[in-house]
Amino acid sequence: MNIRKKMAAGIASLLLVSLMVGCNSSNDGGGATDGGAQKNVTISYTIWDKNQQPAMEAIADAFTEQHPNIKVKVDAIPWGEYWTKMSAAAPAGMLPDVFWMHGGQFMKYAEGQFLEPITDKVQANEIDLNNYASNLVSIYTMDGQNYGIPKDFDTIGLAYNKELFDQANIPYPDDTWDYAKLAEVAKQLSQPDKGIYGFGAKLDTQAGYWNDMLANGGFILNDDMTKSGYDELASIEALKARYQMILDKASPTHQQMTDTDSVEMFKSGKLAMIFDGSWDNGNLASSEIIKGKYDWAPLPKGKVKRGNIINGIGNVMSTKGKHKDEAWQFLKFLGSKEAAEITAEMGAAIPAFNNTQDAWVKNNPDLNLQVFIDQAGDATPYPSGSKSYPVWFSKEAEIMSQAWGGAISIEEGAKKVAEMMNQAIEGAK
Amino acid sequence: MHSKSRYIWAYMMIAPTLIGTLIFWSWPAVYSIYLSFLKSENFGLVNHWVGWANYERLFMDEEFWQNLRNTILYVVLFVPTTIILSTFFAVLLNAKIKGQAVYRVIYFLPQVTMAAAAAMVWVIIFAQDYGLLNSVLGTHIAWISDKRFAMYALVMVGVWGAIGFNMLLILAGLQGIPRTLYEAAEIDGAVGFRKFRSITLPLLTPTLFFTSIVLVIGATQIFDSIYLIIGKTNVALPAVRSLVYAYYQNSFIYYDQNYGAAIVNILLVINLVLTGIQFMLQKKWVIYD
Numbered sequence: 211m212n213i214r215k216k217m218a219a220g221i222a223s224l225l226l227v228s229l230m231v232g233c234n235s236s237n238d239g240g241g242a243t244d245g246g247a248q249k250n251v252t253i254s255y256t257i258w259d260k261n262q263q264p265a266m267e268a269i270a271d272a273f274t275e276q277h278p279n280i281k282v283k284v285d286a287i288p289w290g291e292y293w294t295k296m297s298a299a300a301p302a303g304m305l306p307d308v309f310w311m312h313g314g315q316f317m318k319y320a321e322g323q324f325l326e327p328i329t330d331k332v333q334a335n336e337i338d339l340n341n342y343a344s345n346l347v348s349i350y351t352m353d354g355q356n357y358g359i360p361k362d363f364d365t366i367g368l369a370y371n372k373e374l375f376d377q378a379n380i381p382y383p384d385d386t387w388d389y390a391k392l393a394e395v396a397k398q399l400s401q402p403d404k405g406i407y408g409f410g411a412k413l414d415t416q417a418g419y420w421n422d423m424l425a426n427g428g429f430i431l432n433d434d435m436t437k438s439g440y441d442e443l444a445s446i447e448a449l450k451a452r453y454q455m456i457l458d459k460a461s462p463t464h465q466q467m468t469d470t471d472s473v474e475m476f477k478s479g480k481l482a483m484i485f486d487g488s489w490d491n492g493n494l495a496s497s498e499i500i501k502g503k504y505d506w507a508p509l510p511k512g513k514v515k516r517g518n519i520i521n522g523i524g525n526v527m528s529t530k531g532k533h534k535d536e537a538w539q540f541l542k543f544l545g546s547k548e549a550a551e552i553t554a555e556m557g558a559a560i561p562a563f564n565n566t567q568d569a570w571v572k573n574n575p576d577l578n579l580q581v582f583i584d585q586a587g588d589a590t591p592y593p594s595g596s597k598s599y600p601v602w603f604s605k606e607a608e609i610m611s612q613a614w615g616g617a618i619s620i621e622e623g624a625k626k627v628a629e630m631m632n633q634a635i636e637g638a639k
Numbered sequence: 640m641h642s643k644s645r646y647i648w649a650y651m652m653i654a655p656t657l658i659g660t661l662i663f664w665s666w667p668a669v670y671s672i673y674l675s676f677l678k679s680e681n682f683g684l685v686n687h688w689v690g691w692a693n694y695e696r697l698f699m700d701e702e703f704w705q706n707l708r709n710t711i712l713y714v715v716l717f718v719p720t721t722i723i724l725s726t727f728f729a730v731l732l733n734a735k736i737k738g739q740a741v742y743r744v745i746y747f748l749p750q751v752t753m754a755a756a757a758a759m760v761w762v763i764i765f766a767q768d769y770g771l772l773n774s775v776l777g778t779h780i781a782w783i784s785d786k787r788f789a790m791y792a793l794v795m796v797g798v799w800g801a802i803g804f805n806m807l808l809i810l811a812g813l814q815g816i817p818r819t820l821y822e823a824a825e826i827d828g829a830v831g832f833r834k835f836r837s838i839t840l841p842l843l844t845p846t847l848f849f850t851s852i853v854l855v856i857g858a859t860q861i862f863d864s865i866y867l868i869i870g871k872t873n874v875a876l877p878a879v880r881s882l883v884y885a886y887y888q889n890s891f892i893y894y895d896q897n898y899g900a901a902i903v904n905i906l907l908v909i910n911l912v913l914t915g916i917q918f919m920l921q922k923k924w925v926i927y928d
Contacts (some may be wrong), residue, residue, distance in 0.1 A: 294891045301682040322681040465784045604892045614875020
């Protein structure tokens with residue numbers, strides 16, 4: 211009995227000691243670096259695209275070379291969990307020092323005062339926002355305050371597998387194509403018994419049917435962002451046309467594309483054509499199977515115009531960061547020409563910094579990346595900038611998956627989405 | 640003895656668990672109740688008292704009732720299947736057979752497998768075109784995207800994951816049954832199933848009672864397999880969406896933590912009632928000696 215008690219006491223005191231040691235060491239982390247202008251700090255930079263992580267790390271390294279006392283830790287959280295994590299981190303005061311911002315989420319974070327305004331730095335000429343296209347700057351502006359520095363922009367292109375076209379003896383897509391041609395060729399290229407399909411008529415917004423809806427004369431949100439355009443006849447018609455490709459067996463089914471994403475199917479040579487964003491070129495290029503066998507074309511023309519969604523990521527910093535001066539230095543560097551050039555040369559994304567886009571295009575001379583730059587001119591901005599976006603955007607996919615999976619009709623789905631969006635807009639007022 | 644100092648020691652020993660439980664379980668539960676009477680803005684930093692409004696909305700919401708029915712259906716399918724199969728395997732493994740330890744390890748494996756990794760394997764097994772299950776059965780069923788089958792697929796995964804641990808509990812229960820009882824029964828001429836029905840089963844009831852309570856509570860909280868295997872763009876999601884999944888969606892995807900809190904509070908009440916009923920019914924079937 212006595213021995214047992216002694217042992218228990220021993221274990222308990224061991225535990226206590228280790229607890230205390232634990233506390234101490236965590237205190238050290240913050241305290242040891244106090245004092246001195248050149249204190250060593252590590253700041254966090256969080257992004258959502260793993261494919262861009264090498265480029266972002268290269269930028270961070272270039273920055274540390276200039277500021278040896280500031281280290282940058284780059285973390286990639288997948289898009290699917292990114293905003294869940296951020297929404298938990300924001301009220302806890304745990305947002306990363308610097309992180310990627312999306313136009314749809316921006317207002318929620320800016321209004322909540324989680325983002326550090328940079329207006330005074332702009333006025334002090336620490337940074338020149340004229341270096342970026344003005345419509346990209348305006349995404350991250352609220353009530354006259356600037357919060358973000360544009361990182362890149364993206365448009366959508368039609369990626370096609372040259373090999374599958376060659377085998378079928380069909381000329382490659384070009385800027386004369388319209389949606390009817392797309393559907394026709396997709397049917398010709400499909401060999402469902404071999405698991406090869408002409409087009410990935412996927413349930414997707416930005417790189418999916420939003421472009422179809424715009425091209426057909428529909429819209430996603432009206433100009434003052436008060437009403438959904440999903441129940442417009444032109445929008446419904448466009449959605450039906452896309453879904454028809456699944457019924458025609460010109461595209462894999464929704465289930466097949468849920469099991470294996472259409473981008474992955476394209477990467478494994480099973481899909482002849484997909485819509486995809488400029489940001490994803492690095493991902494496509496990483497596939498050994500289609501390397502050198504794919505290229506890009508502009509999106510097809512619709513009844514009214516060539517639809518295309520343009521969007522841009524911004525870099526922002528947290529108001530609650532412990533090292534705001536250092537974070538600002540890094541944010542500024544992210545907006546520099548040097549960072550843009552690294553982004554372009556590593557093929558990560560189309561940089562937002564004026565006149566650095568060419569490097570991105572030239573970096574892949576075998577690919578017709580110019581289509582992304584050319585389409586930017588008359589592209590439609592991503593329908594963000596409303597407070598209700600985070601709500602309706604996630605519910606949209608849930609309702610549309612019922613339609614895409616065949617549980618309800620496309621028309622019913624579109625009308626349900628419109629109703630839900632209008633309610634969300636009303637609720638966010 | 641110094642009873643006081645003994646108590647202090649006891650409390651010190653349970654303190655790490657107790658503090659953890661209070662901070663990470665009890666406090667969130669209490670806070671959820673509070674949250675469900677609010678309308679929060681700005682990630683929960685600004686709150687308005689709205690009384691029962693979230694609950695009123697809940698009861699008017701057809702989706703909530705569907706989710707409740709899904710959850711109950713899952714419990715009804717999952718719990719008895721798990722108990723029966725766990726008992727079956729526990730009895731088998733209690734016998735003196737060659738390689739007993741190996742079998743025990745095999746059945747226990749799901750317990751130590753990472754849920755996410757296991758889910759990925761199940762997705763491949765269930766796949767319609769090239770899945771293992773369809774090729775074994777010679778069928779072409781969309782196991783996880785056909786609303787007629789998705790629930791059964793989830794139950795299958797759930798049972799697979801739960802057998803190991805529950806088998807272990809039941810095995811422990813079996814080994815607590817004195818050998819002498821069986822010897823006496825054999826002398827009286829009892830064989831095979833008769834021994835199981837008249838000795839094993841009655842003496843196992845306290846263990847079965849415990850496992851059934853834990854299983855019911857666990858089953859009502861089904862979330863991860865829906866999240867990992869079914870997925871949010873699955874057409875069958877409405878047919879399997881549980882209360883906890885709806886809680887996750889509302890709280891973390893739609894930024895409506897108040898409505899989400901109302902959902903989990905309903906679940907809490909349901910669990911309290913179910914457990915209460917089980918405790919009342921135990922007098923009818925559980926035998927303590």
